[in-house]
Structures are given as C-alpha cells and as structure tokens.
Amino acid sequence: METKDQKKHRKKHSGPKAEKKKKRHLQDLQLGDEEDARKRNPKAFAVQSAVRMARSFHRTQDLKTKKHHIPVVDRTPLEPPPIVVVVMGPPKVGKSTLIQCLIRNFTRQKLTEIRGPVTIVSGKKRRLTIIECGCDINMMIDLAKVADLVLMLIDASFGFEMETFEFLNICQVHGFPKIMGILTHLDSFKYNKQLKKTKKRLKHRFWTEVYPGAKLFYLSGMVHGEYQNQEIHNLGRFITVMKFRPLTWQTSHPYILADRMEDLTNPEDIRTNIKCDRKVSLYGYLRGAHLKNKSQIHMPGVGDFAVSDVSFLPDPCALPEQQKKRCLNEKEKLVYAPLSGVGGVLYDKDAVYVDLGGSHGFQELDEVRPTHELVQSLISTHSTIDAKMASSRVTLFSDSKPLGSEDIDNQGQWMPKEEKQVDLKTGRVRRKAIFGDEEDESGDSNDEDDEEMSEGDKLVDSCSDDETEDEADTEMMDMMYAREKGVKRQRLQEMEEDLEADLPAFADSDDDLERSSEDEGEAEEADESSEEEDSPAEERDISESKVVGDYSKAGLLQTNGLSKSLNLESSLTVNKATLTISDSGHCTAEEAFASEDETEESSSLNTEEEDSENEEVIRKKFPKSSQVADDQRLGSENLIGETSDVEDLLKEEEDYKEENDYSTETSGALKWKEDLSRKAAEAFLRQQQATPNLRKLIYGTVTEDNEEADGDTREELGGLFRVSQPSRECKHKLDSLDCSRFHVEAPHDWDLEEVMNSIRDCFVTGKWEEDKDAAKILAEDEELYGDFEDLETGDVHKGKSDPDTQIEDVEEVNKEEIDPSTEESARKKHLDKKRKLKEMFDAEYDEGESTYFDDLKGEMHKQAQLNRAEFEDQDDEARVQYEGFRPGMYVRIEIENVPCEFVLNFDPHYPIILGGLGNSEGNVGYVQMRLKKHRWYKKILKSRDPIIFSVGWRRFQTIPLYYIEDHNGRQRLLKYTPQHMHCGATFWGPITPQGTGFLAVQSVSDIMPDFRIAATGVILDLDKSIKIVKKLKLTGFPYKIFKNTSFIKGMFNSALEVAKFEGAVIRTVSGIRGQIKKALRAPEGAFRASFEDKLLMSDIVFMRTWYPVSIPAFYNPVTSLLKPVGEKDTWSGMRTTGQLRLAHGVKLKPNKDSLYKPIVRQKKHFNSLHIPKALQKALPFKNKPKTQAKAGKIPKDRRRPAVIREPHERKILALLDALSTVHSQKMKKAKEQRHLHNKEHYKVKQKEEEEKLKRQKDLRKKLFRIQGQKERKNQKSSLKGSEELSK
C-alpha cells in the first residue's frame, strides 16, 4: 500500500559496505592497491611520538580491561532448568495475547486461558517458562527476583507508563535480568512519520533506562486478534538464542517457581477445623543453586518454612532425547502448565502419574475421565489418604486393567525412578505393567535374579523409547536379546556370588550406595573376566595372563579390597582392548564380538550375526560396560588417558546408560535389605580392618544407635542383654573426653624391617610412581625429543627406538595380524606423544598471553569441569544426597504448617516462589544498609515510619532508622532521609548477605498515584547490636562565678551523674570553652567547672552528648498471598502515625511557640547624639556643636537678689517707661517714613537707569548700521572690480 510513495534506493557513501564497494570498484579499474596502505607507505604509519603511542596503548588496554567481568565458576547444570520469561506491562497492552502467540509459535497449540507459569520446549536445548506479570507491585517484585528474561510490553500509542519504570527499577535492584522491550499498538498510528518518530523516541528512552543498544522489538499490528506470525517467530528466535549472565543472588540460592500446588492435609483435620494449618506439596523446576533436604525456604507473600521433604520427579516437559536433527518434531514440542490445566497430570511422588498422551491427546476428553475417577475415589471415601491411595485404582489406558497402588508400592521407594519410564510423549507404559507382574511373581529370596529380569525389561523399554519410529520387529529382536542378556546375567551373578563366597568382604567392604551403583558394572566385568578365563585360546594378550595372575594372587593374599581392585583392573583392560578393536573398524568389531560370543550360548551368536541392528545394540553395550567401570574407578591409575576416540561413541548411548543406572538402583535397594544382618555381624571386623564401610558407619543406621558400632558384643550377648549393654556404652560415649587427637590403638613395631618398609615409599628416598620418576620422565623426553635434525650440519640424530615403537613399525608393515595388546600399547604411546606435543604447544603459545585474568579464568574453568565431572557417573538418588537436588530437576516439595488461607485463597495468577535460604539467613538481627531515596519519589522518608522492604526473597514491613556517618565513624541519627544523598539505614529484620540490593516502598496496596518505589540501596553489614546515636544537649547555669572557675547547676541531677562526666567538654553559648571538674556537695547535681575566660551570670552553659537510640524490633512479612482472591493487592500493614492521624482525624496539638503570629513593629526611638566633653573640646571649631545647650538653672551664688523699689522710685520708673515707649513709637514712625522715601527714590533711580540704557542701545544701533552700510559699499566696489576683470 505504501509502494507508490516509496523512496528510491540510496547508495551508501560511508561505512564498511561502501568502502568495500569502493575498493572493488578501484580494483576493477586496475587502480586498486593490492597491498595494504600500511605496507605501501610504512613511513606514514611510523611512530611519530612515543608519548602518544604510550597513551594510545594505555587507552586500548584500559578499554580491554574494562570489558572484563570478574570470572565466576560456571555452575550451570548440564540440563538447565527452563528459562523464566516474565511478560510484563501495564494493563491492556497485550501481554496475554503475546504469551498465547508465543506458545502457539513454539508448540502449535492454542491455550485459551493462561493461569500461572507455562513451560514449553522451545528448542533442542532450551525450555521456557513463561509467566505474566500484572502491575501489582507484590507480583512485580517477586517475579523480578526469579526472571531470567523480561519481555517489557509498551503501548506505543500511549508511551511509557509508570509501571514500566517501576519494574525496571525493581529489576535493577534485584540483579538486572535480561530485558527486552516490545512495542505494541503500533497500528494505531495513522502517519508513518509520526510512527517513526515515536519509535525513535521510545527507543532512546528505553536505552537510557536499560543500556544503549538494548533490544526493542516492534509488533506492528494485529491480524485476527493475534500478532503477526513472522514477528512472533522472530521474537521466539531471539528468545531461544539469547545468552544470560548469571546473577549473584539467583546463582547462590536455590529457588522454585511453583507450577503446581496440592493440599495434602488430612481431610479429617480440615473437617474438624477448617482453619487448621495445612500441609501442601509444591512442584516446580529447581533453579539457581543446589537445594538440600530439610533446609529453610521462604515463600514471598506467605512466610518462612522448613522443607519437610523434597523428592525429584520425572521431567514433565523434558528436552528431546536425541539432538541429531536440526529442529524439533511435533511430538517434542511439549507444553506444561498444570495450573492452566495443560500437560500431564501427576498425583503424588509414590503414587500415580497419569499422562494424557502429551500435548496432542489434550483434546480427547475420554482419556481424562479415569483421572477424575481416581480423584473422586480419593475424595469421597472416609479413610486416611494412604488407605485411599491403596484402594484407588486408575486405568491408564482404556483397554488395560486398573492399576492399584499396591502394583506400584511393591516396587519400594524406587518407584518414582521407575515411573520415569513412562514416556510422556508416547504414553507407552505397557512394559511397566509387565515389570510389575514379574516382580510379583519372583519371590524376595532371589532378589538378584529379579533384578536382572527387571533390568532386561527396562532395557527393552529404553530401546523402544529411544527409537520411537522403529518397527516392531526390531523391538522384538531387542527384547530377545535382552532376555538372553538377563539369563546370562543371572548365571554370571551366580558366579559372582561364588566369588563373594571366597572373599567375604568383597561386597561388604565397599559402601552400600556405591556398591549398588557398581553392581551392574561389576557383574558385567566379572562376566567378561570369567569369559576370558573360560576361553584362554581366544585371546592371548598380556592382560589376560594378568587376570590369571591376579586371581592366584587374590587367593594367596586374601586381602579382599586388593583383589577386587585388581580384578576390576584386569577386566577393564580387557574391555579396553575389545573396545579399541571395535572402534578401529567395522569388520574387526564384528570379529571380536563373534569370537567372544562363541563362549556364550549359540542363540545369541545367531542373533548377532544375522541382524546388524542387534549388533549395534551389542556395541552399545560394550562401551557402556567400560564406561561404568570407568566411572567406578575414577582414580585408578590404569585408566589414565582413556580414549577420546571412545567418547563420541559413548555419547550416543547416554540413554542406554541411564537405563542401567535405574536398574542398579533398584538392585541396590534390595541388596541393602538382604544382607543387613550379615553386615551387622561383620561390623566389628570391618572396623578393625583398614577399609571400613565408612559411609555406613558415619551416615547409616549406625549413626542413630550406637549398638552396631560394636557388633561382636551384640552378637555374643544376644537376647535380653542386648539392650542394656549398648546403652551403657552409649552413655559412656556421651560424656567421654572431648579430644580431637587420634590415638594409636595398636602401634606397629617400627623396629621390624617389614613394618619399616611399609612406609618406605612415603619418603622422597623411596620409590617414585611411574609418571613421576625422574629417570622415567627423562627417558620419555628422550623418546619425544630424541629425533632431531641439526640444521647447520645436516646431521640427523635418531632417538633410541624402544620396543614399543618397534612394534608400531611391525604393525604398520603387517596389518593383518594385529595383536590387540601391542596395538593398544602403541596407540597409547601415540596418544601420549600427541598429548605431550599439544601441551608443549599450548604452553608455548600461551606463554606470552597469560595474564592474571587468564589464569583466574582457567582456574575457574577447571573447577567448573571438576564440579561437573565429580558426580556425573552416579545415579540421581545418590547424587542428591551428596550435592543436594541440583538445578534443572523437577522437584516436589512438601511443606507443613502452611496457613490455611494460602490454600483457601489460592490464585494461580499469582506466582508462588520458594526461595531457598542460606545458613542463618532465617535468623533475624540488625541490618545496616546504604540507602538513597529514589529521585522520582515525591516525599522524603522519616525515621521510625514503617516501610516495606524487599530484600533477598522477602518482602516485609519494618521500622528503619536513618543515619549518617560522621567523619569519626559516629552514626548520627537523621530524622529524615536527605533529599539527594545516600544515607545509612538500619532495621531489625532477617539477616541477608552483604551486597544484596533492596528497595523500599511505602505501601503495597494500590492507593498511591505516584511513583511507588521510595528508596533503593544495598546491604552493608549485619550485626546483633547497633550504634546509632542522636545528639543530646545538656544545659546548666552558673550560680557562682570566680575568676575562671564557675559553679554550674541544673545540668545534672546527682553527683553520680557528674562523676560520669568528669573531664567532659562544656561550652557557653557565647563560645567560652571549659571542662567539668568535680561535683559539688550542694545543690544536688551542681559541679565545679573551669573555663578559658570569666563567665557572666547570664551565660548558659551546655554540653554536647550522644545518646544511643534503640530500634523497634518490628518485622512484619507482607502476607499478600494469604489475602482473598481479588484482594491480593490490598495488603496493608502497620500505618505511619501520619496515616493514623489522618484516618482518625486526630489533629496534632502544635507547640504554641512554634505558631506564627502577626508581626507588630514598635516605633524606633533614637537617642540624641551625645558627644563627650573631652571630645568636644578636641574638635575643631567648625565641627563643634553650635547650638548651645539650654541654659540650666543658674546657681544660687550667681543669682542676683530681687530689687524692691520705693514708691517714688516706682513712679520715676513708670514715667521713664512711658517716655521710652513714646520715644520708641516716634522712632518707629520715622523709620517707616524713611523706608518709604528710600523706596521711591530707588524707583526713580531705576527709571533713570533704564532710560539711559535704552538711549545707549539706540545709539549703538545707529552706529552699527552705518558701519554695516559702509562695509557693504566697500564690498560691492571690490566685487565690481573683480567682475570686470573676469569679463
């Protein structure tokens, strides 16, 4: 549709592609430079500046080092658990649609409703567990902790939403899994340009949040309510090939994302009390680290529990067995989501597993019906669950007879192993039933025969399982062969028993568990070695003769362990010999087998020679046996350098090996029961011996009761005395001396020569091993480097050829008559030589490159290999005991005392996570962390306000105190977190390893409109006590002041308090420093203090002290999963005082002093300036104050006395007054007249002046006019003259 306005193709002008094209173009024109510019013009590339060179080198090295991660030991299991893909996004963004599309893409199956995790097989080596994450913050936090990959859906038409950023932050805190953004709703854009702009904008924002270049996927639009197939396919491809870096928390803790939950509580208990604590079993893939039985776990949203039982189950969504093909076929595309009702239905660990015929049988409802029957029978009856299980029957197939629990139970505790045989895809369980029958028929007395039979059966099983496409007749052949095998085994087993009779401790001396696993191999080996004995004419090789020799030796020595090992070794060598032959060529292999089989029954011979396929089976068998043996004697010297050639052959028969393992397991179980008494009898003997059955002694039944520790006393006493004797013994042991020294019970006599000789080789003076003997190594080197050609002289030095190489030569000449032993030795020699050369090359090659980093990496790699190899050969049952349940296993975990709400309010949409806890991570203490308020969180956080933390697996509410560390290491309490700074925080809560990240939210219920993550940080320290202090100022007042000493009161209440603070620094507000000296007798609490200056009575004295604060021991796990369905996001714990006040309408009574009042300003009144007299005197006259001060009262001495006049004097005075008044009046009048006169005169004078001026002006005017006329005249005449001239 957009074809018309498509742009024209633009050529690239830069970049590698353009350069390449340019080069090609030049070459076409014969102008191109064939050689490098560097070569052509070396001067241009010469070193210009050594400094710059050094700098650039430095920079490149820096960049290189920056790329390094600290190497860690790779502990990922061989068969990793499914990858947890969390699909996250705000509501209505298309999460469920995407999950549905992904599942459909991988499995061709459409799930309508998805609840809980869905596990699918996405490739040959990868499985995915897809789970949806809504925007409940509880769910977001939990899923971020278990996610391997997060698909972050973003509604492009809307843009980013807060949830996205919150989730990103949660991820960041809890280890940052891989994050892939997916833009949806892209079809809502009408204009292409707008779309492009939006894409770019979102992409860049996404990059800043995750990392530059993070993958952002675009789902352009919907077709029929689904995303486009091609886009989903591409997304699927991306997910399947993605690589992950291990996250610290996840790799150090076991965890399970449960995909199934069953309530195991006794129904009677529930009936009597519906609120009783429940016992539940949870199922899921184990991830992370190894899980130990009886360990502590935490269920986020529920609480802490101790695992009461763990068992591993067959994988419900197994990876395809063989991986030769490029892609999966339909049957291998499994999906498993029990919470959504998809996948097989499994009931209990020792009960029934019903398979609905894989993903394809899902539609057929008929097959599901029997399951319901079983469930019904379980529920309706009123008996215990065991009885119910026993009585309940299930029909696996419509035409087969019902299967009861007794059919299964009689196989003992190994049943789950057996159940693995039930092929999940094909549902072939037929052979299983046969096995049960046979088991029933054969009595307990001949256990070993029984095992053989079962083993044979399983062999058939496995074969058919492997080759699902094979025809039936092939299977028949297999079966026949297996039968024969069984018979043969039986015979051989008898032989072995004979052997055991000769050597009583043969079987016993080894520990039981190993024994059980070894059984199989031993049987075979014994078989072979005996075969060899039977037909000495067939194979005359050195090892054969060695066998004979060994046997004789064994007879002589009677040291059982020794003879056994020799025995094994010899048989092994034989095995190897045959193996090499079979490997070297097809015909030779046939030959070898044929020759060997002549000793056996003729029937087996026939089948072999007739059927090529059968032959293949046999060939499978042989490497297998050698492999078993190989595994058993891992350390035995004869096996060094075993066969890289064989390995590829071995790989093909892995499934075969598995079968063998299972069978050996059952045999082990039975054997253990069988000769228990005999073992007990020999316990003492064993202890005396140098190789006791240690495993049993330490961990076995012996551990529980000490009776068996001294078997002989028990044997002798018998009857009633048996009980009392051990108890006395036991008590003696309980309180005996606690000492680690290992005293020698029966010392050797070190004077005897032979005793001395027994440790001769422990010293450097003794004999060395073959591979370490200096002389031998020298000789080898000679052999290796003996041949060389001196290039200068041209001489050829030839090393001494030893007999082996001669043989090699002979072999080359005459290939027909190959002696197996010589060939083998030659081969070994050759391999050795190759290996040595390779080592040399490696050493030489790596010498220059080897850095500390490389060494470290190499070390880690070696450790990883060792970890993988160590328990590889053991069957799972034994393995889980040693290393715990390994990640990748599908396990069932039983937990007791779970709150009933967990079961009653179970919502499959919410993830159930079982997080394993390390040692003492279940304990509580004070946790210190570095915390920073999130920059997007609107408020600051207050000390002692309850807040919800997410640390480790947990979410819990606690009361933290914030502090900041002063320079002297003092941790000072803060009332609030700083705005933009890190601060410390301490709370009382679960102990979590240092370095673990955490986040804090104020509330997990959805009432907060803003960004919800309040703070993030990291745990720094764990302790059982805290050192946070707050400032406390004690104040006092002086009540007596001497020179520099004052008596201060009011600071303390008693002399004792003062005594505690003697010598403490005090200070006044004005800054005078001082020191507390000594308490005074009265008043109480007063003291003497000395200061650096004299105090005033008005001074306030204070002392700064630090008061330790206590943290409330409040730890409240968020139990969101216990809330009813639909209210799971409404958990609210303790409220802050602010929230409480708001809720109850309690107003805080404010301090009156802190209230604001209207400001009343007083009129400012200034005093007059007062200049001291001395200063006034000194001032210059002009600056002296001029205004005289008001005359004060005249002092008395200066005052004149009042004059009292006589009457006539008074008359005179009156007259004089009158006269003077008259006179003054006269004078006044005269003055006025004069004034008037003067005025008039002035006027006249002014007039005259004016006239005079006017006259002058006129005159001047006249004069200037005349002057001007004159000048003009002159000018005119001069102009005339000039004009005339010009004319």
Place this chain on the structure above:
Amino acid sequence: MATQAHSLSYAGCNFLRQRLVLSTLSGRPVKIRRIRARDDNPGLRDFEASFIRLLDKVTNGSRIEINQTGTTLYYQPGLLYGGSVEHDCNVLRSIGYYLESLLCLAPFMKHPLRIVLRGVTNDQVDPSVDVLKATALPLLKQFGIDGESFELKVVRRGMPPGGGGEVFFSCPVRKVLKPIQLTDPGKIKRIRGTAYSVRVSPQMANRIVDSARSILNKFIPDIYIYTDHMKGINSGKSPGFGLSLVAETTNGTFLSAELASNPQGQGAAVLPEDLGRNCAKLLLEEIYRGGCVDSTNQSLALLLMTLGQQDVSKVLLGPLSPYTIEFLRHLKSFFQIMFKIETKPCGEELKGGDKVLMTCVGVGFSNLSKTLK
C-alpha cells in the same frame, strides 16, 4: 515471621566444642542435655565453662542458658565479632583445646581476630600449640586464608598442672574460601621438630633430639629438631618437657606427632630418651596413616571444605578418627552436607595404610559478619 531456625538437640558433653562451633557457623541454636547427668560431679566442668566464655567473647549477641546444675546448655549463636580479645584458659585442658575451635571460627569474624590465650601450652591430651602451628596453619593457607597478620606465636610456655603459658593468635578475615583438591600428599622431604623443656635441665631437650633422630634417620636424612628451652617468666609455672615432630611433604602436607612428659606429681617420671623414641614412632604411625591432612586436623579440613563455595572439594585422608566421624555426622545435621567417601586401598605400594578420599560440594557459605565498605 523469620523464626529462629529450629534448634538441634544433643545429649552428653562429648563433642561439645564441635556442636557449639557448628552452631555458631550455621546460626542454628543448639540444646545439649544430660551433661554428665549421672556423674558424681554433674554438669559442665570448668574448662567447658571457660570455652563457652571464650565463645561469648568472640561473638556478639549470643545467648547462653545453663540450668542450675549445669547439666543442660542452650546456646543461641550470635554473629562472630572478633577483634582484640584476651582469655585465660582453664588449666585442666591445654590451649590447643580452645585454639582448635578458634581456628574454625577465626576466618569468619567481623574484625580480624587477635587473641591472647593464657594457660597450658603443651599437655598430653590435646594437640599442642606447636603442632597446630605447624599443621593447621598451612592447612588454612590452602583455603586461601593467608596474609601478614596470620600467625600463631608461643610467647610463653606453660606445662600442666600449673600452666602459665601464653599464646598469641591472629587471623585475617575472609568472605569466601577457596575449594581445595588435595588428593596427592606427595612424598616426605623433610622432618622438623621442636624439643622443648621448661624448668628442667636444658640437657633434656638434647637427649630427646638424639633419641628421636636415631629412629627417623633410617628413613630420611633431612631432619632438624630445634631445642627450645625457655627460662624465667617464659617458662610457666610447672616443669616439663616434650617433643613435637612434623613431617613435610613435597606437596605441602604436614603430618605431625607429639609427646609430652607426665605432669608434675602425676605418673612415673619419663626418660627423655624414651619420649623421643616414642614420639618418633608416633610420627611413623602418622605417616603410615598418611593422607593429605594430619589426623588431628581432619575435622578442620572437612569443615572448611563444607564452608566453601558451591564447588567440589576433595581431600585424601588417612583413617578417620572417631572425632572426625562424629564431626561428619554433625556436619550433616547442621549443614545437610554429606561427604562422598571412597576408600583407597593401599595396594602393594609401600605407602602405609589405606586412605579415604573425601569429596563434598560446599554449602556456599559466605561470611555474614564481615562489613561491606
């Protein structure tokens, strides 16, 4: 609620140290009942009380409850604290008794431990300080516990019954331990030893050396036995003498044997010649047992293997001592760790008795006490 991990319960005073040490490391409380309940003198002895006090000194926040008679002990561990500590050990047991447990705990403290222990340095019951110095310290180094401050010094020697010795032990702190693969003990290249004598004639030590050499010279010429005669205040309160021998192999394995004279006033006097000879023979016995770890340190090695990362560790041991066997059981109950035990028969080579190859996967222990800066 994160409840305290469910406690473990034991009876009897035997293996008290193991239980308390493992409890401290695993964080699980332990309850020990019936401590010498039927004894004439019931309850905890002084040396055990002293041990508990020492544990209290190096930890923070541990809770110890002992009932009236001292027959029941409840111990709820705190976090290991460390720092500079001094402790007067009871003279009933030697410092080795206390030091053995400290060696297990010291790498996992909050602050590096620097402790001065006073008491008996050498006695006939416990491994002496000399032996621990010669064997346990190199063993710890194999696990990556190393450094300048890692030392054990005998400042004063004290013999029973008086004591008066002093030992200084300091150990750095580690967050995680390295896994070990000790499967080849190598061959013994030299034998070293210390013949000590306090408050007796200095000639005693020389007499011991001569007699010990007479036996060992038949095997290897490289023998050097130091004589250590302490005087004055450094010689403690009681007289005595003894010898400790250490055989070092080419692969860094140390095997030891020791013998001390009878304490003053107990038992018959021992001739130094006899003591030297017997001690040499004990060393030969130890060599006969063999393995990559000395028989006294078996439990230490196994513990540190358990506390490693989640990696496979292997060690070849001689026959397991009863103490080690009980320790393995305790490891199982405290850490759910089971060892894979393979017996290696001696064969016809002249390398002593049968060996045991112990393999385990570490629990992924990390030092929870150490502060992150």
